[in-house]
Amino acid sequence: MRIEDLDTPVLLVDIAAMERNIARMAALCRDAGVALRPHAKAHKSPDIAAMQIEAGAVGICCAKLGEAEVMAHGGIGDILITTPVIGASKLMRLVQIASQARVAVVADDAGNIGEMAQMAQTAGVKLDVVVEVDVGQRRCGVQPGEPALALAQHIRGAEWLNFRGLQGYQGRIQMTGGYAERKEAADAATALLVGTAELIRAGGIEVPVLTGGGSGTSAIDAAAGGLTELQPGGYLFMDSRYAAIEWNDGNRVPFETSLSVLATVVSRPDANRAIVDMGHKAMTSDGGPPVPIDLPGAAFAYGGEEHGELSWDGPCPLALGDKVLFRPAHCDTAVNLYDMFIAARDGEVEGVIEIAARGRTQ
Amino acid sequence: MRIEDLDTPVLLVDIAAMERNIARMAALCRDAGVALRPHAKAHKSPDIAAMQIEAGAVGICCAKLGEAEVMAHGGIGDILITTPVIGASKLMRLVQIASQARVAVVADDAGNIGEMAQMAQTAGVKLDVVVEVDVGQRRCGVQPGEPALALAQHIRGAEWLNFRGLQGYQGRIQMTGGYAERKEAADAATALLVGTAELIRAGGIEVPVLTGGGSGTSAIDAAAGGLTELQPGGYLFMDSRYAAIEWNDGNRVPFETSLSVLATVVSRPDANRAIVDMGHKAMTSDGGPPVPIDLPGAAFAYGGEEHGELSWDGPCPLALGDKVLFRPAHCDTAVNLYDMFIAARDGEVEGVIEIAARGRTQ
Numbered sequence: 001m002r003i004e005d006l007d008t009p010v011l012l013v014d015i016a017a018m019e020r021n022i023a024r025m026a027a028l029c030r031d032a033g034v035a036l037r038p039h040a041k042a043h044k045s046p047d048i049a050a051m052q053i054e055a056g057a058v059g060i061c062c063a064k065l066g067e068a069e070v071m072a073h074g075g076i077g078d079i080l081i082t083t084p085v086i087g088a089s090k091l092m093r094l095v096q097i098a099s100q101a102r103v104a105v106v107a108d109d110a111g112n113i114g115e116m117a118q119m120a121q122t123a124g125v126k127l128d129v130v131v132e133v134d135v136g137q138r139r140c141g142v143q144p145g146e147p148a149l150a151l152a153q154h155i156r157g158a159e160w161l162n163f164r165g166l167q168g169y170q171g172r173i174q175m176t177g178g179y180a181e182r183k184e185a186a187d188a189a190t191a192l193l194v195g196t197a198e199l200i201r202a203g204g205i206e207v208p209v210l211t212g213g214g215s216g217t218s219a220i221d222a223a224a225g226g227l228t229e230l231q232p233g234g235y236l237f238m239d240s241r242y243a244a245i246e247w248n249d250g251n252r253v254p255f256e257t258s259l260s261v262l263a264t265v266v267s268r269p270d271a272n273r274a275i276v277d278m279g280h281k282a283m284t285s286d287g288g289p290p291v292p293i294d295l296p297g298a299a300f301a302y303g304g305e306e307h308g309e310l311s312w313d314g315p316c317p318l319a320l321g322d323k324v325l326f327r328p329a330h331c332d333t334a335v336n337l338y339d340m341f342i343a344a345r346d347g348e349v350e351g352v353i354e355i356a357a358r359g360r361t362q
Numbered sequence: 363m364r365i366e367d368l369d370t371p372v373l374l375v376d377i378a379a380m381e382r383n384i385a386r387m388a389a390l391c392r393d394a395g396v397a398l399r400p401h402a403k404a405h406k407s408p409d410i411a412a413m414q415i416e417a418g419a420v421g422i423c424c425a426k427l428g429e430a431e432v433m434a435h436g437g438i439g440d441i442l443i444t445t446p447v448i449g450a451s452k453l454m455r456l457v458q459i460a461s462q463a464r465v466a467v468v469a470d471d472a473g474n475i476g477e478m479a480q481m482a483q484t485a486g487v488k489l490d491v492v493v494e495v496d497v498g499q500r501r502c503g504v505q506p507g508e509p510a511l512a513l514a515q516h517i518r519g520a521e522w523l524n525f526r527g528l529q530g531y532q533g534r535i536q537m538t539g540g541y542a543e544r545k546e547a548a549d550a551a552t553a554l555l556v557g558t559a560e561l562i563r564a565g566g567i568e569v570p571v572l573t574g575g576g577s578g579t580s581a582i583d584a585a586a587g588g589l590t591e592l593q594p595g596g597y598l599f600m601d602s603r604y605a606a607i608e609w610n611d612g613n614r615v616p617f618e619t620s621l622s623v624l625a626t627v628v629s630r631p632d633a634n635r636a637i638v639d640m641g642h643k644a645m646t647s648d649g650g651p652p653v654p655i656d657l658p659g660a661a662f663a664y665g666g667e668e669h670g671e672l673s674w675d676g677p678c679p680l681a682l683g684d685k686v687l688f689r690p691a692h693c694d695t696a697v698n699l700y701d702m703f704i705a706a707r708d709g710e711v712e713g714v715i716e717i718a719a720r721g722r723t724q
Contacts, residue, residue: 005451007449007451007452007724008724009723009724010724041667041668063667063668064639064668083628083639083668083669084628084629086626086627086628086639086682086683087369087626087683089367089369090369108629108631109629109630109682111682112682134631138631139629139631139637139665139666139669139671140628140629140631140637140669141629141631142631171666264448264449265448266445266446266448266502267446267470267471267501267502267503268471269470269496269500269501269502269503269504275501275502277426277445277448277723278723280646280648280692280695281694281695281698281721281723282723284642284646284648285647285648286642286646286647286648286664286667302648303501304501304533305403305425305648305692305694305695305698306403306425306426306445306723307445307501307502309501320448320471320473320474321448321449330642332643332667333642333643333667336643336667336699337698337699337721337723338721339721358721359643359699359700359701359720361371361639361640361643361644361668361699362369362370362371362372
């Protein structure tokens with residue numbers, strides 16, 4: 001079956017391009033001697049996580065506990081939960097997963113660590129804990145230096161907790177357009193994390209893992225060598241925004257765009273416009289509008305939740321029933337609308353990849 | 363169980379407020395002698411559709427075929443599909459549903475109508491067809507007047523198709539702030555549809571149904587009397603944007619806000635800010651950011667896909683683990699992120715309502 005014969009809107013992944021991206025990031029990290037722990041929030045699929053691990057990743061990251069539950073259930077054996085897990089009900093679920101897979105979780109609060117220690121002891125499960133440090137993202141995390149040291153000591157003091165290291169993610173710089181500017185900011189973020197690790201080590205505490213980084217800074221972080229583990233997610237699919245940044249001096253973009261949504265022209269109201277069956281419910285807009293592929297001169301605008309509008313200055317070249325491919329501006333949230341990827345190779349449908357953790361925001 | 367004890371982020375519906383909204387819209391239409399066919403794209407739940415029909419609705423609208431399949435499977439017996447169904451594969455699915463429920467579909471193209479006629483004949487199923495007219499939305503639909511008449515004649519000429527009437531929906535004016543301006547625009551849209559119906563009737567063709575309208579113009583449309591059937595969806599939950607418009611001269615807002623997302627504070631990085639576990643994957647942004655409820659002085663900003671940030675000029679009044687309710691700016695797309703509503707009454711959890719058609723964009 002050709003992709004053009006699929007009912008639409010449908011989420012497509014160019015499986016060959018995705019496989020190449022998986023191999024490239026694995027090689028990039030292997031060559032730099034840094035561990036790779038891809039972020040599963042991008043794909044939410046245990047099947048793809050398994051492909052990443054097969055290619056050399058040490059494990060995966062999950063943004064949420066619910067995602068981690070699906071991954072553990074799907075056979076993924078090493079998981080880092082990259083946002084704090086708060087409250088008794090969720091901590092109970094956390095120790096549950098920790099009995100199925102090796103699970104580490106970030107923390108940035110002494111009270112949370114105390115509750116976690118108690119829950120781990122009650123369940124008789126050892127938990128790995130990573131201190132989240134704010135390296136400039138201004139989201140979760142304690143400040144670098146003394147505040148992080150205090151939490152590390154707190155974790156060390158808890159019998160059932162194991163201090164694994166530090167996480168520092170600077171999400172704000174991942175899509176900085178200019179390479180030099182992005183490199184300066186990435187190096188500054190890593191320096192904060194490395195400095196904090198040195199402070200903790202000076203107190204006699206081991207810091208095995210410094211984890212962080214994203215797709216946009218992956219090559220920079222791998223070369224810089226401060227982080228021991230990278231967490232890129234988007235390299236798998238490459239948002240249209242990622243493809244637009246300056247990757248290095250020669251701007252050799254190291255990854256391929258592999259994700260698209262196929263839509264159908266469902267109305268041709270006048271000579272210059274076509275309406276497609278893809279609106280906000282089939283394509284998220286939080287990263288900007290999607291980009292029509294191979295359709296020169298076409299401008300896209302959302303037509304509400306169920307429709308999109310393509311317009312031209314000149315005549316519209318599309319007929320009713322024609323299929324159009326769109327590139328998401330933000331792949332992670334677009335994937336989260338769908339229950340499955342259709343995997344295609346050279347335009348031929350190869351199979352279905354379940355997005356088993358779709359909607360697992362808890 | 364209290365809602366505060368739920369794991370978050372979670373989609374809540376205040377079931378008493380929703381029931382009152384259902385009753386109010388039913389009464390508004392009954393009093394005006396106009397049929398009510400609520401749009402199920404808002405809730406995507408056969409259970410809620412059944413409540414609307416129980417309260418007096420003649421049936422429901424669906425935006426997509428996949429939604430209609432779920433509704434028919436869930437026992438809903440009368441469905442209008444409000445966007446064109448294009449292509450052989452989808453038309454085959456359409457005649458399939460038409461054998462389970464009374465199904466009407468809109469069309470705005472002669473070729474599509476021809477294919478539909480053939481498919482209906484092959485399946486031995488009679489299909490009701492409604493001509494979609496562009497009354498100012500500039501999306502799908504033929505122009506009012508002669509182009510609509512030509513399609514009506516085309517449908518009448520097909521043995522297995524039944525011409526049911528006209529659809530005209532002016533979505534652009536639903537949230538026009540001023541009442542007088544909105545009323546003028548709504549009346550103008552209805553006049554185009556009524557004028558077209560008169561033209562068709564003059565040719566000896568019956569036009570049983572004039573369907574259209576939305577929540578924002580519902581009171582205006584019911585009073586004006588041109589439409590025979592109203593299609594409001596959002597009145598069930600009331601977007602924060604709907605609650606802000608001038609409904610009539612005295613601005614008595616006729617419906618209550620009933621939908622919210624509950625989130626948890628997962629980090630307190632500094633004195634003025636709290637980070638919650640609700641980002642783009644738990645709350646859509648296409649209608650604007652969500653509004654924190656009962657939290658004076660708080661400003662909300664998205665912190666990516668998984669986080670939200672609340673900030674204050676003064677000290678943040680929230681502690682780690684505190685729960686915060688948010689009102690969606692666009693309920694329809696927010697609902698489409700979740701697999702279920704948690705129904706609550708006076709803050710007490712009453713049950714679960716499955717969002718069975720979530721993600722059914724095909």
